[in-house]
Amino acid sequence: EPEVTQTPSHQVTQMGQEVILRCVPISNHLYFYWYRQILGQKVEFLVSFYNNEISEKSEIFDDQFSVERPDGSNFTLKIRSTKLEDSAMYFCASLGEMNTEAFFGQGTRLTVV
Amino acid sequence: SQKIEQNSEALNIQEGKTATLTCNYTNYSPAYLQWYRQDPGRGPVFLLLIRENEKEKRKERLKVTFDTTLKQSLFHITASQPADSATYLCALRGSGGYNKLIFGAGTRLAVHP
Numbered sequence: 001e002p003e004v005t006q007t008p009s010h011q012v013t014q015m016g017q018e019v020i021l022r023c024v025p026i027s028n029h030l031y032f033y034w035y036r037q038i039l040g041q042k043v044e045f046l047v048s049f050y051n052n053e054i055s056e057k058s059e060i061f062d063d064q065f066s067v068e069r070p071d072g073s074n075f076t077l078k079i080r081s082t083k084l085e086d087s088a089m090y091f092c093a094s095l096g097e098m099n100t101e102a103f104f105g106q107g108t109r110l111t112v113v
Numbered sequence: 114s115q116k117i118e119q120n121s122e123a124l125n126i127q128e129g130k131t132a133t134l135t136c137n138y139t140n141y142s143p144a145y146l147q148w149y150r151q152d153p154g155r156g157p158v159f160l161l162l163i164r165e166n167e168k169e170k171r172k173e174r175l176k177v178t179f180d181t182t183l184k185q186s187l188f189h190i191t192a193s194q195p196a197d198s199a200t201y202l203c204a205l206r207g208s209g210g211y212n213k214l215i216f217g218a219g220t221r222l223a224v225h226p
Contacts, residue, residue, distance in 0.1 A: 045215065045216075048213050
């Protein structure tokens with residue numbers, strides 16, 4: 001069964017450092033998303049991406065965040081200068097054109113120290 | 114603003130009984146309402162989807178109802194098993210593939226042998 005894969009599974013970084021979280025969505029999907037989940041809280045929308053551009057972003061997705069799909073398969077989330085409050089699980093998800101359920105990866109646990 | 118409410122308290126039931134979880138929403142007219150399962154430290158996994166023009170959907174031991182007048186969905190697991198213990202997330206989405214999923218905080222279900 002096709003799946004969304006995310007790497008790394010766990011990333012520890014110093015405050016102020018840049019991190020790149022990577023995702024390989026399902027190959028024939030067209031819509032891509034990043035969500036985050038702070039420990040004990042709900043899954044929150046960050047950004048949606050379609051046709052090589054951002055289609056929607058939340059208030060959380062400020063200038064410190066960026067996304068790109070550099071090579072047609074990988075989908076990355078970059079945080080330029082991490083803060084302690086960026087510590088969370090980050091989930092990538094993808095959606096096919098006609099499908100209406102989202103497929104989520106297993107997440108990257110980001111710990112900012 | 115859009116709001117999704119799920120019982121924040123854990124639901125404890127005996128194996129074999131039916132679990133019923135509630136999702137209420139306000140300030141939104143979703144095209145789809147979806148239920149996901151989330152295990153600790155893992156990404157959400159899609160279970161069932163119901164469209165705005167559908168009243169009920171079933172899949173094996175799962176049943177979802179959708180009342181757009183009450184703005185409520187009920188999620189039932191019949192003949193529950195300890196393996197059903199997890200957090201269940203309600204999510205709403207508008208029409209159009211790029212529209213984001215908005216999640217409720219989830220209800221934790223514990224099924225005791």
